[in-house]
Amino acid sequence: MPATTTHILCSSLSFAWPDGREVFDGFQLAVGPGRTGLIGLNGCGKSTLLRLAAGELTPSAGHIRTTGDIGYLPQDLVLDTALRVDEALGVATTRAALHAIEAGDTGEEHFAAVGDDWDVEERARAVLDEMGLTGVGLDRTVGELSGGECVLLRLAALLLARPSVLLLDEPTNNLDLYARGRLYDAVDAWTGVLVVVSHDRELLERVDRIADLRDGAVSWYGGGLSAYQAALAVEQEAAGRMVRVAEADVRRQRRELADAHVKLSRRKRYGQKMWDTKREPKAVMGQRKQTAQESAGKHRIMHTERLADARERLDEAVEAVRDDEAIRIVLPDTQVHPGRGVLVLRDLELVHGARVRGEWDLRGPERIALTGRNGAGKTTLLRTIAGELDPLSGEATAQVPVGYLPQRLDVLDDTLSLVRNVARVAPGVTENGIRARLAHFLFKGARADRPAGELSGGERLRAALAALLLTEPAPRLLMLDEPTNSLDLSGVRRLTSALEAYRGAMIVASHDVPFLKSLGITRWLLLDGEGLHDIAPGQLPGNESDDT
CATH class of the missing domain: 1.20.20 (F1FO ATP Synthase)
Known part of the structure; x- marks a missing residue:
């Protein structure tokens, strides 16, 4: 690729973490204009590569050079809750100078700060509208916004800045369907250089090329995800x-x-x-x-x-030949017979305001997709069913053992090995039995002795799912909260194959519609301000603010 068209260039790049784990060794890469989808197995170095390009990390050898300024949206975005929205957007200084001039202060420094940007407030509000943040005022603080709104706010700041290179790391995590639609529109309209790390299939269909990072090298494929999969x-x-x-x-x-x-x-x-x-x-x-x-x-x-x-x-x-192993397990103890009562909700009022009016029940091995806007209360409802939160009024009665996998995957003790983690929840199983079961989840030999704190995002979800499904007694109602966040495409396939063996009832809260459809969902539910409603997949909300 000619140097004049190269915006990111890695030459003999090497990087290792302080504990000695090597990520790149002599890595070569050239990224030019257009939209690039960067994919690869969890732990292969995708996020590390973006952090190197953004200047957050320094290579141990070699070089990574970028042309022009860079905008970066990290996977785990953390914004100072005390920041005002205009500060997060990067327009606070210009806006303050503009207000001073309007108030009659003709100091030279104010005119210097404004420059030619006299319509800064209009542009800022326009980009907030574009991101679906119409009701968010410039004087509000970040602490008043949901997690999904913070992601959109950061993206709005990047759109205002118009960097030469835009780096997005799993940008759809924690975004509802409406917010995802706003992100898709922004990606479609982006005319600069874009590199996006994502497992979101709809987002990856919008790129011009796929860069597949595997075994320390990149293979290139023209077109979006479907073209890549076909090739x-x-x-x-x-x-x-x-x-x-x-x-x-x-x-x-x-x-x-x-x-x-x-x-x-x-x-x-x-x-x-x-x-x-x-x-x-x-x-x-x-x-x-x-x-x-x-x-x-x-x-x-x-x-x-x-x-x-x-x-x-x-x-x-x-x-x-790729050996992306699939999970193959048998879970007979999770079986729920058709017609058996599993869960009853009666006149439920949740701690953050969501309601389930009247009586709602789940019977038999139904597979339920729980949808709704961020902030509708999906996470709160699952935590209430799991017994982690008490309702303000009403009842949530589970009639079978329940297993709950939260978004943060904090069901594991990071200091313990996987074997010890499973032993805590299955005390009646021998160590050899635990190792045999973990092997079905692709944790074989020494892998099962690794501390949970050392696992990648995909490995952590697999380990948490293993610990959950191997619990005694086995859960017959399995509840998953945004399980595909931070999973690569192979990880999503592995999760799907693992859940194929599950024979109990299931409630999955997710905005990943293709993933939900792959689970064989039997019932689609929408949680909104009016309660819980049965809907058809075609009625999924396109205007969905973050789960509490």
């Missing part, structure tokens, strides 16, 4: 054929080497026989023996080298 399927089919061809070649070379050994053994026996019977002169037999040995050595070396070459080709072919 990858073709690649993997070809890689599978190459493996089969290489395996056949190894088998053939083994046979030829074995045949060569048999022939050489026969020649040796024949030569020995001729020597023993002395049918030819001694000098002739000696010369014949030496020639035979040299020929045999060359023959053996040739076939051994061919076999080694065939094995090397097989290793290369196998490396080209």
Whole structure:
């Protein structure tokens, strides 16, 4: 890529964490104009790469250079709650100078601060409107906003600044469907350089190219996610054929080497026989023996080298085949029979104002999608059902064991290994039994002995789910709160495959519609200010403020 069109350039980039864990070693990358979707397995270094590009981290070797100014939206956005909105937008100084001039203060410093930006307030309000933050005044504080509104506020600040390069790390986390729509529109309209790390399939369909980060290198694919998946399927089919061809070649070379050994053994026996019977002169037999040995050595070396070459080709072919293992488990203890009572809600009023009027019940192994705007109370409702919060009035009665996986995944003790974490909730299971069960969740051998605090986001969710499903007694009502946040595409597939084995009732609060549909949802519910309503998937809210 010509240097004039390169906006991010990594040259022999290396980076390792203080504990010695290596992320990049001699990494090369060139990103040019347009929208790039950066994908890869959890823990492969996507977020680290964005932090390096944004200047938050420093490489241990090599260089990362960027052209122009950079705007960065981190995955775990934290804004000072005391900040005013205009300060978060970066327009507070200009706005204050403008107000001073309007009040009659003609100090030179005020005019210098305003410059040509006389419509700063109008532009700021326009971009807030664009992000769906119409009711958010410039004098309000960040502490008055929800988590989703803070993400949109930061994005609005970036749109106002118009940086040359925009870096977004999992921007749809904690955004409801309405807010996601605003983000999609902003991405569609972005004309600069954009690099987005995301597992959001709808967002990834809007990029111009996919950069697949794997094993410390990037592979490029034109188009959005669907084009990438189609191209990858073709690649993997070809890689599978190459493996089969290489395996056949190894088998053939083994046979030829074995045949060569048999022939050489026969020649040796024949030569020995001729020597023993002395049918030819001694000098002739000696010369014949030496020639035979040299020929045999060359023959053996040739076939051994061919076999080694065939094995090397097989290793290369196998490396080209992706081994994104799927979770395969059996959970018979979670089964709920059709018609059995699972949950009853009666005239429920939650601590933050949401209500469920009348009586609502869940029976049998239903799979329920819980939707609604951020701030509608979905998290509060799940925590109330789980017994973590008491309702202001009414009842939430679970008639089966309940398992609840919160957004923050704080069900694990970070100081304990995965084995010890599971042992806390399944005291009747032997350590070997726990290890066998964890292996089904892809925590095999030494992986099961890692402290929970060292896990990546995807690994942490998998471990928390394992601990939850292996609890005794097994949960027959499983409640998940935004489980796909921070998961890569492979992680979403693994989560889906794990939940396929679950035989109980399920309530999943999520804004990831494709993920919900992949679970075989039997009932879609909308929680709003009026209560809980059954809806069809086509009625999902497009104007959905953050879960309390």
